[in-house]
Amino acid sequence: MAFNSLQDRLTKVMRNIAGKGKLSQRNMEETLKEIRVALLESDVNYGVVQDFLKSVSKEAEGQDVLNAIDPGQLLVKIVHDEIIKLLGDDDNSIKYNSSGLSVMMVVGLQGTGKTTQVAKIANLMRKEGKKVLMIAGDVVRPAAIEQLKTLGNEINVEVFSRGLFVDALNTSIEGVKYAKNEGFDVVLIDTAGRLQIDDALMQELENIKKATNPCEILLTVDALTGQDIVNVAKTFNERLNVTGLVVTKFDGDSKGGSVLSVKAITGVPIKYTGVGEKIGDIDVFHPDRLADRILGMGDVVSLVEKAQEEFDEKAAEEMTMRMLSGKMTLDDMLYSLEQTKKLGPLSSIMGMIPGLGDFSGKINDADADKATKVTKAVIQSMTKEERKDPSIMRGTHKRRVAKGSGTSVDDVNRVINQFERSKKMMRSLSSMTKGLF
Ligand SMILES: Nc1nc2c(ncn2[C@@H]2O[C@H](COP(=O)(O)OP(=O)(O)O)[C@@H](O)[C@H]2O)c(=O)[nH]1
Ligand SMILES: [Mg+2]
Incomplete structure (x- = not known):
């Protein structure tokens, strides 16, 4: 996907800064310098980069970022808004003649x-x-x-x-x-x-x-x-x-x-x-x-719209809400697996999922397909309670599930770990993007 390396770099810069409770003048200058290098190395026109940084600095000063309650997040928001302006924040819809052809x-x-x-x-x-x-x-x-x-x-x-x-x-x-x-x-x-x-x-x-x-x-x-x-x-x-x-x-x-x-x-x-x-x-x-x-905030909305074409609107909305609320269960994971499968090869949708952009180039679709099948089988062999909170599972439970799904205890552990990771990721995404949407 276009922008992969720029995305990698800016995501790092933004993550670094978003978590900071306090910013010094020096932090800020360093961040701007890193953004500048990232943009130039992605072939953004030199003059455009200069103007862009000028606008970001001006906004940062105007909004008094250094003294803000959440300086890192405010700076991320300013960069985000300036990129939107760069890409054109005016009306870019197709214009039809008001009548006739x-x-x-x-x-x-x-x-x-x-x-x-x-x-x-x-x-x-x-x-x-x-x-x-x-x-x-x-x-x-x-x-x-x-x-x-x-x-x-x-x-x-x-x-x-x-x-x-x-x-x-x-x-x-x-x-x-x-x-x-x-x-x-x-x-x-x-x-x-x-x-x-x-x-x-x-x-x-x-x-x-x-x-x-x-x-x-x-x-x-x-x-x-x-x-x-x-x-x-x-x-x-x-x-x-x-x-x-x-x-x-x-x-x-x-x-x-x-x-x-x-x-x-x-x-x-x-x-x-x-x-x-x-x-x-x-x-x-x-x-x-x-x-x-x-900026590595993923493209949940595009993904959801794509999903909407494939399944009904209500289901898509529920899926986003669950993804963003950080309150997912293994049933939700099973459900998203089933739905995302309809969207096409995993590698192409990975880039749209927050936090997973880094992996999109590294996915082998055949392997992913196999992994999806194993994951589904494991979840389907769990009890209702286990799907809600797999941390209650002991060794005997895991062996039962492995047997029932024709997989191994390692597979069961992998699914549980994967679930815990996604849950954590979705939580941190929703806190990171708070106020941006
Ligand atoms: N990967 C990719 N290929 C495209 C895209 N749009 C067009 N192509 C391919 O680019 C080639 C040239 O497209 P064509 O429409 O014939 O270009 P034209 O000469 O400008 O009319 C064809 O092989 C298309 O399949 C796109 O968005 N992505
Ligand atoms: Mg042509």
Whole structure:
């Protein structure tokens, strides 16, 4: 996942400081220095880092952190809020025309994920009940139209195409006309890309913009390309007045610094992140949640939303409450295991669970699957009382459970220890984040 190493470093800095009852000027300067190094090493733009630290210092002074009752936590909160500002705390929702057809263009360099995101976004909008049309406006790459049609089939969204021999501008104009006549709500135009910015491409995009009057021009930028994102975004924005960014390949192992800089430098808000190759792998961008994640506060809300799609809302809410209350039982653990299993491979959801981000790269999904099975079997062989409070279990109880579940006493001990650890972790999370949510 993007940001892993930045997250590791900042989490350490923040943990260090959050627990401190008193802060000296020196503690504070050291903390700011560590944040600075962490940001620079993650490729955040130098000027952005300078401005960021200036704002944090100014806030810290303004709020008199050193004399606060809980100085460490206040500083964490200030850093958290400044990261949100950096990522854009203004409205980053998709803008539709107030009436009639909303035309949206998706632009970007070749291979950054335009076609894929067009389909992902179309699918999100379709799920909201909108009638969506996708226009195959990349007439340069022969396979591009087929690719969009395949995706369209998969998500049940119509694709408008005039084939390879009509130019992109005409295809777009005709497609928009068709959409108006047929009463569509949204048109998403997939466009051609180049490996580098070039004038002919920009001209073509400008022409399509002029002719179709889009309410959104979304630029896909690939998180894996690093600092270059900023330059690409700047150039596209100068020519087209981009209204939003879609940061793709966010699931990859990018340092993430460019993602942190791009809004500050271009002023264009991030609206979505692409987090994989599948249709469902897209997230509406929430600066506050990314800030939580970067600071090691996990992403419970995203996890819960993901969970909501898989099971019902009430169950999800109960799960969060239990996770956050620190009052979990082994039944809750069993339940979360069953639910989280529905969410996909453990490695991909680990990064979202507070305190477990560090492990997400180290998980072998097959092993995890085996461990989950053992854990479930052990819990299922326990009595009701034991599930509530396993500390009452003596050697004979453990042997009974091991026998009943076809596991060993070591396995039983492991499950109990794991449970006690999660419980403790959830408790400290809820105290650490008190006042932040
Ligand atoms: N890992 C990952 N791959 C992606 C993502 N979005 C797109 N891709 C892949 O990137 C490649 C290029 O995507 P495509 O949509 O064809 O890019 P385009 O040339 O800009 O239209 C394809 O192999 C996609 O599956 C993403 O969010 N994460
Ligand atoms: Mg394409």
